[in-house]
Each structure stands twice: as C-alpha cells, then as structure tokens.
Amino acid sequence: MDAEATGLTFRDATDADVDALVALIESAYRGDASRAGWTTEADILQGQRTDPEGVLQVIKSPRSRLLTVEQGGRIVACCQLEHRGEHVYFGMFAVSPGQQGAGLGKAVMAEAERYSRDTWGAGEMHMTVISVRDDLIAWYERRGYRRTGEMSPFPYGDERFGVPQRADLQFELLVKPLV
Known part of the structure; x- marks a missing residue:
C-alpha cells in the first residue's frame, strides 16, 4: 500500500488528537466495535x-512519537515509537476495524x-504481544518479527490495561532487525 496512492498522511499526534486516538485504539481492541x-x-x-492520560503521556514524552495516520481528514491508524537507545519500542498500534485486512497496518509498520532506522539509527524494533494472540503473532512473524520466548507478566489488577477474562495472560517480546 503506497501512502501517496492511498491518500495517507503520516504525522505526529498533537494534544488535539487525544480523544480521537483513544476512540480509535478502543475500537480496534475492545467491545463489540472491535469485532469488525x-x-x-x-x-x-x-x-x-x-x-x-496514557495517550497524552506518549505524545508529551521526549523519547516517544505517536505516529498518527490520516486518510480523508480522519485518523485511521496510529502507533507509538519509543526510542530506547539501540532499539525502538513499537506499541499502541491500532488500525480502524473497518480498514483492517486491506494493507494499512503493513504501511504503518513500514x-x-x-x-526508527533513518531518524534514530535504531538497529532493532521491539514489541510485546499478549502470548495467546496466535493470529496476531503470526501476522508479525510474516513481517520479519521473531518470537524471543522472553515473557513479562500481564498487569492483573490494574484496570487501566483492561479486565482479563483469562488467568494465563502474559506478554512476549518480539524483535525485528531494522538493518
């Protein structure tokens, strides 16, 4: 998906985008709207x-960038990039449910x-994915990310991150070289 051919605009998020970004992220992952x-x-x-507050914190952080993607004047995707020395952490990735499966996610990742490579000179991209998300992990693997087996605990009891419906949630680190 060529950004120019599809009318995509990539830019840094601003304070004025917070409500639209929260709505996008929620719609991509939670509730009935996410099932689209x-x-x-x-x-x-x-x-x-x-x-x-969480979105604004990413926008304001001097080490982070909240990449916002617009199409037709509407925010349709976003992702967090946090510069961590030799690597960049990729998170808060969301694509509007109605546009998933059409190549937009691939364009955002690219x-x-x-x-991350050209601006920060990062050699790797890191991300964490809930380890039971097999389809999502497979999608990342097709894009060159590899499972490390390195796990970190899910923040059970902190409802800022959701209310788990299972007792076996944890995050797995995925890594991709950017060279």
Missing part, C-alpha cells in the same frame, strides 16, 4: 485498552520501521 476487525481482544480482555 481481526485484532480484537474482546474475548480475552474487557474494560479499557488505554485512556486520555513507515514506523523506516522512521
């Missing part, structure tokens, strides 16, 4: 995925990887 796409977490997590 394939990235839903509605069966494993309920409650919120993020909140205005731009995120290009920016």
Whole structure:
C-alpha cells in the first residue's frame, strides 16, 4: 500500500488528537466495535485498552512519537515509537476495524520501521504481544518479527490495561532487525 496512492498522511499526534486516538485504539481492541476487525481482544480482555492520560503521556514524552495516520481528514491508524537507545519500542498500534485486512497496518509498520532506522539509527524494533494472540503473532512473524520466548507478566489488577477474562495472560517480546 503506497501512502501517496492511498491518500495517507503520516504525522505526529498533537494534544488535539487525544480523544480521537483513544476512540480509535478502543475500537480496534475492545467491545463489540472491535469485532469488525481481526485484532480484537474482546474475548480475552474487557474494560479499557488505554485512556486520555496514557495517550497524552506518549505524545508529551521526549523519547516517544505517536505516529498518527490520516486518510480523508480522519485518523485511521496510529502507533507509538519509543526510542530506547539501540532499539525502538513499537506499541499502541491500532488500525480502524473497518480498514483492517486491506494493507494499512503493513504501511504503518513500514513507515514506523523506516522512521526508527533513518531518524534514530535504531538497529532493532521491539514489541510485546499478549502470548495467546496466535493470529496476531503470526501476522508479525510474516513481517520479519521473531518470537524471543522472553515473557513479562500481564498487569492483573490494574484496570487501566483492561479486565482479563483469562488467568494465563502474559506478554512476549518480539524483535525485528531494522538493518
């Protein structure tokens, strides 16, 4: 998906985008609206995925960039890029449910990887994915990410990250070289 051919605009998020970004992220992962796409977490997590404070914190951080993607004047995707020395952490990735499966996610990842390599000189992209999300992990693997087996605990009891519907949630680190 060529950004120019599809009318995509990539830019940094601003304070004025917070409400639209929270709505996008929530729609991509939680509740019935998320079921229109394939990235839903509605069966494993309920409650919120993020909140205005969390989004604003990423926007304001000097080490982060919240890449915002517009099409036709509407925000349709986003991702967080956090510069961590030799690597960049990729998170808060959301694509509007109605546009999932059409190549938009691939275009966002390609731009995120290009920016991280060319602007920050990062050698790797890191991300964490809930380890039971087999379809999502497979999608990342097709894009060159590899499972590390390195796990970190899910923040059970902290409803800022959702209300787990299972007792076996944990995050797995995925890594991709950017060279």
